[in-house]
Amino acid sequence: MSSPGAGTAGISEPLAMDTDPAAYLAMHAALDEEVADALLDDRERAVRTRTREVVAEHVAPGAAARDRDRVFAHDSYQALARAGLGGLLVPEEYGGTDGSTVAYAAAMEEITAGCPATSLVYMTQMHAAYPILRSGSADLARAYLPGLVDGSRYGSLGVTEPGAGSDASSLRTLAVPEPGADAAPAGYTLSGSKTFITTGDMADVIICFATLDPAAGRRGITAFVVDGDAPGLTRSAPFSKMGMHGSSTAELFFDRTPVPASHRLGGEGEGWAIVVSSVTKSRISAAAQGIGLARGAYAHALAALHRIHGSTLPADVAFALADQRGRILSGRLMLLTVAHEVDRSGGATGGAIGLMKQTCTDIGWQVAVAATRVLGRFGDLAVLGAERYLRDAKVTQIYDGTNDVQRLLVARDTAGRLKDVLR
Numbered sequence: 001m002s003s004p005g006a007g008t009a010g011i012s013e014p015l016a017m018d019t020d021p022a023a024y025l026a027m028h029a030a031l032d033e034e035v036a037d038a039l040l041d042d043r044e045r046a047v048r049t050r051t052r053e054v055v056a057e058h059v060a061p062g063a064a065a066r067d068r069d070r071v072f073a074h075d076s077y078q079a080l081a082r083a084g085l086g087g088l089l090v091p092e093e094y095g096g097t098d099g100s101t102v103a104y105a106a107a108m109e110e111i112t113a114g115c116p117a118t119s120l121v122y123m124t125q126m127h128a129a130y131p132i133l134r135s136g137s138a139d140l141a142r143a144y145l146p147g148l149v150d151g152s153r154y155g156s157l158g159v160t161e162p163g164a165g166s167d168a169s170s171l172r173t174l175a176v177p178e179p180g181a182d183a184a185p186a187g188y189t190l191s192g193s194k195t196f197i198t199t200g201d202m203a204d205v206i207i208c209f210a211t212l213d214p215a216a217g218r219r220g221i222t223a224f225v226v227d228g229d230a231p232g233l234t235r236s237a238p239f240s241k242m243g244m245h246g247s248s249t250a251e252l253f254f255d256r257t258p259v260p261a262s263h264r265l266g267g268e269g270e271g272w273a274i275v276v277s278s279v280t281k282s283r284i285s286a287a288a289q290g291i292g293l294a295r296g297a298y299a300h301a302l303a304a305l306h307r308i309h310g311s312t313l314p315a316d317v318a319f320a321l322a323d324q325r326g327r328i329l330s331g332r333l334m335l336l337t338v339a340h341e342v343d344r345s346g347g348a349t350g351g352a353i354g355l356m357k358q359t360c361t362d363i364g365w366q367v368a369v370a371a372t373r374v375l376g377r378f379g380d381l382a383v384l385g386a387e388r389y390l391r392d393a394k395v396t397q398i399y400d401g402t403n404d405v406q407r408l409l410v411a412r413d414t415a416g417r418l419k420d421v422l423r
Contacts, residue, residue, distance in 0.1 A: 033329050080118075091133075094145035109335070128206075136265050157282075158194040173210040174190070175189070175210035201250035206226040224259045234255070286400040294363050294364045354409040355406070
C-alpha cells in the first residue's frame with residue numbers, strides 16, 4: 001500500500017471536522033448512502049438530521065478531549081437530552097417522543113460517529129428505561145422515566161456478575177422477600193455484586209436482576225428498580241479501560257439493600273423474560289454503535305488521507321477505502337432492516353438479532369483497524385482520531401452478549417430451521 005509521503009504539512013493539526021461543526025456536517029452528509037436513506041421515513045430522517053446537528057455542535061468537538069482526560073460525557077449527553085433526543089423510544093406521557101426503533105438506531109449511529117463514549121452513556125439511559133417501560137407499574141414509570149429521558153437522572157442495568165457474564169440465568173445476587181401483612185411480601189433485600197456496570201459509579205436508578213432461588217435458574221430471576229442512594233448499596237471506583245474513556249464502568253455491591261415491593265418489575269420469577277426482551281433493544285444499540293464507529297473511523301481516515309495526499313488518492317488507498325465503504329453500507333442495511341422488523345412485528349428472531357449484533361460490531365472493529373492501517377505511519381496519531389475509534393470499537397464485540405455468544409445463538413437458530421429438513 002502506498003506510504004503517505006511528502007504532502008504531510010499540518011498532519012499534527014486537528015482535522016477540521018473535529019473542531020468545525022460545518023465541516024463535520026459536510027463530511028458526514030457526503031457519506032450518506034441513498035439506498036440506506038430509502039429505509040427511513042420522513043420522521044426518521046428528521047430525527048437523524050436533528051441528531052447529526054446536535055452531535056456536530058455539542059458532541060464531536062469535545063470527543064478527543066473526553067477520551068484524553070477521561071471525562072464522563074455529561075455535557076454531551078445533556079445536549080442530546082435538551083434537544084429532545086433522550087427518549088426516542090419512550091411515550092410522550094413520560095417525556096419521550098415515542099419514535100420508532102429505526103429512528104433510535106439511526107440516532108445511535110449518528111451519536112457514535114461523533115463520540116462513541118457519549119453513545120454508550122446515551123444507550124445505557126435507554127437500557128435502564130426500557131424494563132420500567134415494559135414491566136413497571138404506571139407509578140414507577142411516572143417516577144423514573146422522565147428523569148432518565150431529560151438527563152436529570154443517570155441509569156444503569158445491573159445484570160452481569162463476577163461469575164455470571166453471558167449466562168445471565170446463573171446469576172447469584174439474592175433477593176430475599178420480607179414478610180408483609182398478608183401473603184404478599186412487603187419488600188425485598190438484595191445481597192450480591194454486579195460487575196462491568198456502565199455508569200454504575202454514578203447511577204441514580206439501577207435496574208437490578210436478582211434471584212429468589214439460585215437453584216431455580218431462570219425461573220427465579222426477578223427484576224427491581226433500586227435507587228442510587230439505597231442503604232447497603234456501594235460502588236467501586238471506575239475501571240481503567242482501553243477505550244470508551246468518556247463512559248464509566250464500575251462494580252456494584254448490595255448488602256441487604258432494601259427494595260419496596262412496589263419497585264419490583266413484573267411478578268416474581270419474570271425477570272428472565274424482561275432480560276430476553278431487553279436484549280433486542282440493547283443489541284440494536286450495540287449494532288448501531290458498530291456502524292457509527294465504522295463511519296467515524298472511515299471519515300477520519302478520509303479527511304487525514306486527503307490532507308496527506310491532496311485531492312487525488314493513490315489507487316491502492318482508494319481501493320482499500322472502497323472496501324470499507326461497502327462494509328459500512330452492508331452493515332447499515334442490516335441494522336435498519338432488523339430495526340424495521342422489530343417495529344413491524346414487535347420483535348425479530350434471535351438469529352436475526354444475533355447476526356445483526358455480531359456483524360455490525362465486527363464491522364466497526366474491522367473498519368477501524370483498516371482506517372489506522374491505511375494511514376500508514378500516521379495511523380496511531382491521536383490527533384487524527386482513527387486510533388480512538390479502534391480502541392472504542394473493541395468493547396462493542398464484548399458487551400451485550402459477546403460476539404461468540406451471538407455466533408452460538410445463530411448456529412442454534414440455523415439448526416432449528418433445518419431440523420425438519422435434514423433427517
